[in-house]
Structure formats: structure tokens, C-alpha cells
Amino acid sequence: MMNDMNDAPSAQTPPILSVRALSKVFDISGGLLDQLALKDGRLRRVKTTVKALNRVTFDIAPGETFSVVGESGCGKSTLGRTVIGLYPPNGGEVYYGGQRIDVLSPRQMLPFRRRMQMVFQDPYASLNPRKRVAAILEEPLRFHHPELTAREVGDRVKEVMEQVGGDVQWLTRLPHEFSGGQRQRISIARALVVDPEFIVADEPISALDVSIQAQILNLMMDAREQRGLTYMFIAHDLSVVAHISTRVAVMYLGSLCEVAPAETLFAAPRHPYTQALLSAIPRLGKKKSGHVRLKGEVPTPIHLPTGCVFHGRCRYADERCVREIPELLEKDGGTHVACHGVAEERI
């Protein structure tokens, strides 16, 4: 098992999820009065938008743990939510099991909602505080499987509770009676109870303490193995990502910089941003050694830089990077890099 996990997915397996040129824009212009601005001596209505995702393209093969990493505000959570249909995209396509799902009506989307589930970051906000755990777990099951009898529902809830390391006695209690780690087990149980194939986990462990993080990561890895799950794992903790992922996508300012098998990415990052990001990871038992310093700060996604979004902070940037948006191109070893410097082989 452990070996096949590290292998890159073979080109023959059809992907479980395909995302093509996905874009998402949030309108933050506010009310009519907020939109008015004086321009060239005239009052005009100006829309302000945040470009959260810019033409994001990737595939996830069945059985993969595909991680999306990047710093806060890079659009990784938006990507997860758009993929699963919580946000409608403004452009591009999402395919699940070969079928396009971003254009489906809510009713047509129903069967996919059972197959795709989500686990959220904050286990304090994602469980209804007024419902008992049993009700929290039974609701999705009743909704997606109206044919089940009350006894069958109860049995499946108990079974999944045990699988996540919980206790049957938890079922009669309310969310506030649990610790952060226990709540995250309940969140995972809620996702697993409808027997999904694909789970988007948005920072599932970042609200937890180190010793509890290990428990939840183990639980997720066990569930993947037992149920043949595919994960899209959104995280900012790079050492965790290095440990559990098959492939990793690095995001910066709404765009993918690099997508590569985890081992390759952490051993030999190609994109200048990936190099800077990985060099900043604090390592246990090492003396602090020079990390790649980035000049300036992340630009605002309201006014995206022209060309490569990273060019203002990149030490290799030239005139082409300012002008032209780099495409995600395949390099050797299954790595995809969006960088003119790498494409021209000067980095």
C-alpha cells in the first residue's frame, strides 16, 4: 500500500476530478453609493472585484491525496469550495467522473453531493451547536438515502462512529461537550456516513494541537485505505502535506504555480515561489539556515499584476514575465510548472 501511494498516477486511469481553466471572481463593490467614484471629472459607477481563482487547471486520479498549499489569501479554500459546488464558478469547467457538474441544477447535482463531501477547518463552527451528535450524523444519511429504515440509519451511524474512533455514547451528546479533536472526528464521521468517494478537506487539522493532529491524520489515512477514498487536502502546514500527499499543487494569488508528485516537489521544487515557500519551513533539530527571501509583499487580488502574478517578487523575472501569463507546462517526472524561466530553461 505504502509503495503505490508514492507512485504518480498512471496516464491510463481516468481522473475522478478534472478542473479546467476554473475562475472565480467575488464582487466586493458593496452598495450603489459605495460604487460611485469620481473619474475624469465625472461620477461613475465602479465595480471592485477580487480575482480569487484565475484559470486553474488540474486533474485528480482516484485514490490520490491531492494537496493544495499556499499562503493565506491565495485562493486555496475558494478552490475547494468551487470544486465541490459551494460557490458557482465564473468561468471554466469542473468534471466529476467524466461528467460536467458545474452547470448542473441543484436537483441534478444531488447524486454528486453524496459522492463528494467536505470537512471544514473549524470544528467549532461546522457542527450545529443545538443538535445532538446522532442528529448531526443521521441528517445527511436520511437526506441522501430516504429508503433506509430508522434502524438501518442508526446502525450505519454507530458503525461510522466506531470507525472514527468515537464512542456510541457520544451520539446522545451535544457538540459543546467535546474537545476540538473529538469534534473533528465527528465532522469526519458526518462526511463518511453517506459513503462518499471524494472528500475535500479544508485545513482539517490546523485548529488542533500537535498530538491531536497526528490522531486525525492517522484517522484520515486509515479511512482512505479502508474505503478507497480520494482526498483533496487544503493546507498550509507543509510538513503535514509532505507526509500524506501523493501530489501537491502550489497556489499563489489565485493561480497554480506548480503541480508535482509530493516527493519530487519537496526534493526539487522548480517554480521560484515553491522554492521560497519550501525554504521557509521550520525544521526540527536544524539550526536556522538562510531561506529564500522574497522581496515586497503579496499584491492584492483586486489589481492582479500583469503577466505572471509572481513577477514583482521573483528574482528571475524578466520582461516576458511582466507581459505574458505563463501556462502550466509539463516537465519531466510528472511535474507541471507555470514559469517562463523554467520553460526557457534559465532557472
Next chain:
Amino acid sequence: MSVLLQVEDLTVNFALRTGDLTALNGVSFALNEGERLGLVGESGAGKSVAGFAIINLISKPGYIAGGRVLFQGEEISALPQEAIRRIRGNRISMVFQDPMMTLNPVLTIGTQMVETLQAHRDIGPSEAAAIAADKLRKVHIPSPEKRLRQYPHEFSGGMRQRIIIAVALLNDPQLIIADEPTTALDVTIQAEIMDLFLELCEQSRMGLMLITHDLAVVSETTEKIAVMYAGKIVEEGRTGDVVRSPRHPYTQGLIAALPQGEHRGTRLNQIPGTMPTLTRIPPGCSFHPRCPHVMAVCARREPASLPVDYPGGGQGVVACHLFDPQRHDE
């Protein structure tokens, strides 16, 4: 090397209607001049309370129930509030996790910095502004004179944390207590802030007490580590020794639980259970219900702090019955 900070048997209780809760239980450690110490532990271990207790900032219903704090030989835990206020922000500064909470959003950076300076020194506004600009330059903020006239919201998170550090530096402290200074920041910004701390400490032989949950950050920046669990220090030693060969079962579990690049995809070592809440600290050693080496004595008697040797000759302190030579296996 002279001792900068000495904490002896410090205990903090919280007086509740149901009785006293012990948040900090007999904590002792020392920090030499110019030395960097990491205080690590999970949430609720009492590490922030320890930081606050050192500068006597425990507010009601909390109170210091025992022990003492010596700073440069002076017992500061016994000082009246008026006197400790002259030390806080002056000879000892603090840096907190959330820079937006620490800065006043309706005052310019300059106003806040000048105010801090004038609270401790009898100087005019232009002289104070010059010192403030100089400190901003020290934390690598470009065009500091212009920045002094700006408000906190005009800065990014990383820049705000630099400003907080500049504020902490204003009166040239001998010790900075930094409580999770990089937890709210991204990893690239975190690396820059930790670089800055290292640079500043080395420049002016300033002591640093780094309070954090992140063992990797501590291991890169500090010379000593103290590991806390349920209000007590369970292990203390040189950073390299503790990280390489931890002796206390809790430290061992904590380090083994971290994914470290090797053995990708394998199960991580997990510590079963969770840290007890302060209302339900188990009797004896508070770690015994989760400990893989638990013995009969662990549930009955609290372990004393015992000296240990690390491979390579380093010395440390561990609070665990496993290291008690007089232990009788019952």
C-alpha cells in the same frame, strides 16, 4: 554569564466559586543574559500564563499563589504595581500573537510609539519620534519617517508584527517575552520574523523567551527548551539535546507525532487521549493516563524534577518517575 531571569517555583491559581484552579504549578527555570529560551506546550498547558506571571500581569480572578521571579537579581514578583510598571515595556517587553489586537487602530504608529517612550523617559516629542524611526529601521521597515504617520490598517500582517517588535525595542529591553509571535503569520513571513528576532538578540545581547506550540520554530531559534504539560514543566534542557533525544515520555510523543519528511505516508505516532482540562487534572503525574510507560507509582505520587543527562554530556531536568533512582516498582 550572569543570570537575567530566574523563576522559582512559580504558581498561579484562579479563584473560582468552586475553589481554586491551579494554572501554573511550581514552575522553575532560569535564563542567562542574551540567552534564548523556548517555552513549548499545547493549548492549555499554561505557557501564556507563565509569560504573564513573570511580569505580574495576571488579572483577577487569577493570582500568584507562590514562588518568586528574580530579574537581574531583583525580586520583581514582590514589587507593587507602580514599580513593576516601570519595568514592563522598559527592561522587559512583550510581543503577542495578534498584532491587530496589540495596536490601537485609531492612533498612528508614531503616536503609539512616542507614547510608549514618554511613559518611561522624560523626552520631547521630536526626540521620541527620532528614536521611533530608528527602531522601525532596525526591524527593516522602509521609509520609517513616512510610516510613523500611518495607521495600523495600512500595514500587512507581517509589517504589523515588525512594528510590534519595534515598539517592544523602544526602551532597549534586556528581555523580550514573545507569546506565539508568528502563529498568525504565513510561513514565509514567519521565517523573516524569526530571522529578525535572532538578529536583534545577537546585536544587543537581549534575552528572548519564546512561547509557542511550534517545536520546529523553537528548535531553530532557541538555545534552551522547557516543555510544559498541564501547568508544569516536564522537561528542560539544551534545545539540541531535547529535540534529538527527548527523555520525558510526553516530549518523546510530541516529537514523534510530527511528520518529518522521512517515512512518508506511514501512520504517525499518536499520543492517545487529550491533555486534561485544569478542572480535571489526574492525581499523581498528570500525564500518566496517556503515558506508554505508566507505572503504579505514577497515579499515586507527583514526580519530582530530577536531573538527567543527555547523550553527548548535556544536562537537563525531567519530571518523571522513570528517572527516579530511588523508585520502587510496586
